Each structure stands twice: as C-alpha cells, then as structure tokens.
Amino acid sequence: MIGIGLQFTLGEEPNMEYRPLGRTGWKVSEVSFGAWAIGGSWGHVSDEDGLASLNQAIDCGVNFIDTADVYGNGRSERLIAQVKRSRKEQIIVATKAGRRLPKQVTEGYTRANLTAWVEDSLRNLSVDSLDLLQLHCPPTEVYYRPEVFGILDDLVKAGRIRYYGVSLEKVEEALKAIEFPGVQSVQVIFNCFRQRPAELLFAQAKQKQVGILARVPLASGLLTGKLRPDSAFASDDHRNFNRYGNAFDLGETFSGVDYETGLAAAEEIRSLLPKGMSMSQFALKWILMFDAVSCAIPGGKTPAQVSENCDASAKPALSRETMAAVQRLYEQKIRPLVHHRW
Numbered sequence: 001m002i003g004i005g006l007q008f009t010l011g012e013e014p015n016m017e018y019r020p021l022g023r024t025g026w027k028v029s030e031v032s033f034g035a036w037a038i039g040g041s042w043g044h045v046s047d048e049d050g051l052a053s054l055n056q057a058i059d060c061g062v063n064f065i066d067t068a069d070v071y072g073n074g075r076s077e078r079l080i081a082q083v084k085r086s087r088k089e090q091i092i093v094a095t096k097a098g099r100r101l102p103k104q105v106t107e108g109y110t111r112a113n114l115t116a117w118v119e120d121s122l123r124n125l126s127v128d129s130l131d132l133l134q135l136h137c138p139p140t141e142v143y144y145r146p147e148v149f150g151i152l153d154d155l156v157k158a159g160r161i162r163y164y165g166v167s168l169e170k171v172e173e174a175l176k177a178i179e180f181p182g183v184q185s186v187q188v189i190f191n192c193f194r195q196r197p198a199e200l201l202f203a204q205a206k207q208k209q210v211g212i213l214a215r216v217p218l219a220s221g222l223l224t225g226k227l228r229p230d231s232a233f234a235s236d237d238h239r240n241f242n243r244y245g246n247a248f249d250l251g252e253t254f255s256g257v258d259y260e261t262g263l264a265a266a267e268e269i270r271s272l273l274p275k276g277m278s279m280s281q282f283a284l285k286w287i288l289m290f291d292a293v294s295c296a297i298p299g300g301k302t303p304a305q306v307s308e309n310c311d312a313s314a315k316p317a318l319s320r321e322t323m324a325a326v327q328r329l330y331e332q333k334i335r336p337l338v339h340h341r342w
C-alpha cells in the first residue's frame, strides 16, 4: 500500500487493522502508540523498557507513533529515532510543538518560535521533514489566528513538515480548527469516560476528511482495571502531581474524572467484558467502534502492555447491548463530571 505524499510503502500485519488518516493517503494502525510515558512524567521508565515497548509495537504492526518535543525534553523523540534506525519498517511519527513556551500565550505562536521548535524536533527525530506536526494544546485564541495556520502552511511548502494537525482539549476548539483546510488531524481525549467528541465533532471531521487521534484511551490506566483506591504513584508521575490539575489541564489525568468515581465506574465495565477480552482491550475496542477514529494511541511502558493493547484490533466488535450499557454508565456516573468541561 503506497502512502500518497510519503515516498514509502507502509507494511501491514495480519492481526492489525489499518485506517485512513485525513487526506494524507496514509493508512495507520488502528491501535497505534503514544510515546509520552517513555519520555517522562509517568514515573521512571528506563531507556531499555522504552525501546523494547517501541519495538514490540512495531512487531505488532503499529506504524504510527505519537510523541512531542517536550516528552522528557526530547527523550521520547530520540528513542523513537533510535528504534527507527534499527528497523526496516516505515513508521509515521506525529510530534507536537508549543509547550516549550514558558507560559501558554497566543503571542508565543510566532514564525520564529514555530520554526525553532520544528528544527529541534527534526534534529531529535533525525529526519529532514516531520511527518505530522501537531499544535500542542495551544490557547483557544490560537484557533482564531489564521496567521498561525499560514505559518504551518509555509513550513509545509518549505518541506520541513509534510502535514499538520492539532492536539486540543475542547470539542469547540476542534470544530474551529477543522475550518482550516490544511488541518489533517485532530487529537482529542476520547474514551468510555470522555464521550462528547462523538456527538458533533466526529460527523464534521468525517465530512471534512480530518483524522481523529483518540488520546488517553485508557483514562491514564483507570480503564485497565488494575488500579485500586490505595494505588501509589511516584512523585514524578502526573497521576500524583497533576491529580487535581496543579501542573496542566486536569482533563489529561484520569480524563478529568475524579479517582474514586473512575474506579467504581471501571468496576462496572468489568462486568460487561466479553469472554477473552481484557479491560484494556475492551477500552480500546470501544473507541474503535467509532469509524471517525483513525487510531487510538495508548501509552505503554512495557512490551507486555503494548502487545495486550495491540491485540484489541483483532478482537470482535462489541455488541449493540454492550455499547448501550457503556453509554448508560457514562450518562449516569461520568457525564456530570466531564461532559460540559471539555
């Protein structure tokens, strides 16, 4: 399968399904890989584990990796570059820019800053052109500044980036972002505990052929079913230091659901599991039931986590009754906490 606009052939694995991403011509693994945890902010993850997790993902047919310049201050990007050098498969890397600003202000999204951030990522990733550059949760006002998107268009023309997209917090930001014709992808929190994107955004994104990257698909681990009321997190794990939104948007940690409520709701999901499906696989399959989604990008710190997550692709579709049960759970227990915040 030839990727239009990317001069290479993307391989496919039999146990992984692939979906189109925007108008790029790429078909990306529907379970892809989120490389935040192997960079930082999730407690200690050794280089060895990070590299092994990336290699496992590629072995499972993952051909799309999401990262950012700030994940471990370039560490995540550099580990990805290292793995890419050692593999023959063609891997698409989506990175992000914007969070290097000392303070998130619209005025920071200048040509000089964007160009410098792109150059840093090019160096970290050891490439001549970034496959996909995403604005990294900029202030809402940025979506009302067409000149910022004009700068991205210029970076495409200059060959420094192939395509661009946005990663954002709020559905309304996404609706505005996809008005810009160059936007190929929207990365948004979407999972059993964060359902609002499916209401309006997905139909409009499909109509405009904009890809959806579903991030935080496991609600930072809540939906894996392994967490307990007394689970402890390292001081440099955002599930410790950002549990109340002290460092960045509260929605990025446990999807913005308060921990005890999330644990109880996850237990209710456990009772819905089809035979042969783990909690993590269920959470990912639920996301993949929405055809507007190009891929889910679960984070993974070990090869075992990664292969369990990738196996979700080959699991059978969830039944109508199961989807309705998750919907009811969301409406009753979760919606009041999150629906109108993001």
Ligand SMILES: NC(=O)c1ccc[n+]([C@@H]2O[C@H](COP(=O)([O-])OP(=O)(O)OC[C@H]3O[C@@H](n4cnc5c(N)ncnc54)[C@H](OP(=O)(O)O)[C@@H]3O)[C@@H](O)[C@H]2O)c1
Pocket (backbone or CB within 6 Å): 033, 034, 035, 036, 037, 042, 066, 067, 096, 136, 137, 167, 168, 187, 214, 215, 216, 217, 218, 219, 220, 221, 224, 226, 252, 280, 297, 298, 299, 300, 301, 304, 305, 306, 308, 309
């Ligand atoms: N602003 C943004 O643009 C932004 C923000 C957040 C995330 N993202 C992207 O989205 C990706 C995914 O989101 P996320 O990493 O925040 O959260 P997530 O995918 O919901 O959760 C990932 C974490 O869950 C645990 N886990 C993963 N698979 C597991 C399994 N099979 N069994 C048990 N535990 C498992 C791991 O942590 P433990 O083992 O420590 O529990 C892992 O780090 C990120 O890596 C990043 O690429 C972007």
